[in-house]
Amino acid sequence: MSAASSENQLYTRLGRTGLRVSRICLGTVNFGGRVVEPEARELLDYAVDSGINFVDTANMYGWREYKGYTEDVIGRWLASRPSLRDEVVLATKVGNPMSDGLNEQGLSARHIVSACEASLRRLGTDWIDLYQMHHVDRDVGWDEVWQAMELLVQQGKVRYVGSSNFAGWDLATAQEAARARHFLGVVSEQCLYNLAVRYPELELLPAARAYGVAVLPWSPLHGGLLSGVLRKSAEGCAVKSGQGRAAAALGTMRSTIEEYEQMCAEFGRDPAQVGLAWVMSRPGVTSTVIGPRTCAHIKDALQALDSPLSDEETARLEKLFPPVGHGGAAPDAWLT
Template identity: 45%
Template structure:
């Protein structure tokens, strides 16, 4: 495994990030433990979670599973760079969501308890909170860092100007600032190329793409349907919307002799500012198969062909002006 720096930090992480969102809702605790153990065996040290994962308000199901896995010992916690997120609603009362200093303090303590650890490596705002001044949430994050409860600060779903403003506020306080940004980014969804990626690159923020397979559309969906595997209604609708592109894509992957899912991930690893796409395997087999991604080296001709199939964006403002 060739580890990479997360953004401009000195923190070394694997170029694939293990997403835990399926742990609980889709994958049993026993299988989740096995997947995390196998991830370590394969060299993956970067795991991502969130307090809302498990999708039962306030229960933190997924974090609890990860915490019980850590509690088994054997160096599991020490070998893991654990990232988790706050902002989502964890209760019906006021201040049980978003980014007030009060909620951040409570959310951090609750995540630490569920994860059965005394510190979080990367604590991430799950979404922008337009109702809370950035000065307030930076002060709250600074306090957590001084207390030793978190090491790095990350964001998710921030616009380019949010990143720039956040870094400016952090600099005013003499802080290191944001180290990572989780963005919705894949061959089909490329809006972040306009401003988020160039901002992240300039500010030294590592981008961690979520939904790298566009909800499965880039994972060989036509092959699966042809083999009789059913698709959800929303998937069928999206497939019909993008069928021409998906057909061309899967044909190109056949020419490369590679699985569409692994090509999509390998393409992300070639993009500016990207540190590690988030993978969400439901089984050990899916996890092991994904390692093929790290062996694929797309050349300039392949990258150009993928841009033809899925047109992207130039950096703003050149994308829409001279």
């Protein structure tokens, strides 16, 4: 593959915006606790030096150390490589509780503005490229949310606004409210989406497509479930895949995962690369958020991007991990 074609494959526009981002986004949820600061900086260096220009975090990440720890780590990294700030598309989130304070959570105008200013201080930057609502807050009206976001955009502290963990109808109501205010609104949505979790195909992905919203799947390997968890467990090297989301799902999906790992062996491919390649190939997916603990995990993601699945491989995966109902968007997916 030529350098030009490889570059074209690595970058795309963020939804309906003119912003170009890498199709792999470096997620930082493991920074703090699972990844110590020197290792985190090594991951950041390796990612950007490999062409990944999209870095995602959240103000509450690093909670195993303290909430805000991960933004502090990224801020120190950026300070050590100041020329990168103009190259990196930096995303963070607001909404999850930052303390026990009554107003230190949610999407009130007060919290959005104060949390943004705190994130800017920790990140050591003048602006956030993508400021994402970590969860929908149905106790707050959209006029209040957009008033706060508009203020931050006007002040130059935020370039674009995104969402995370929204339902399809949340996207629709948010966008219609933004449209009434002549505001750009949501440009991206982070959602849980992988071979084992396909419900976003029912309503969220169609809504995102209708509104020109970029889709950024998180946990594309379902916490390690799709990364070869059974083989790793047998070898005694299952770290993240032996706990949390992956462990819970394995209880009901063991036979499917056994067949999946056998199928990947027949493909001659690593399970993690297969799971990532499937997510990256899905219609509407803009950039896949990975949460690496080692540089090898980033390398695997880049290889998955460079080695798309064949039609035969995709067909076998679709049979093993079928879509919800009849497949496609609601309501046709469940109509008889």
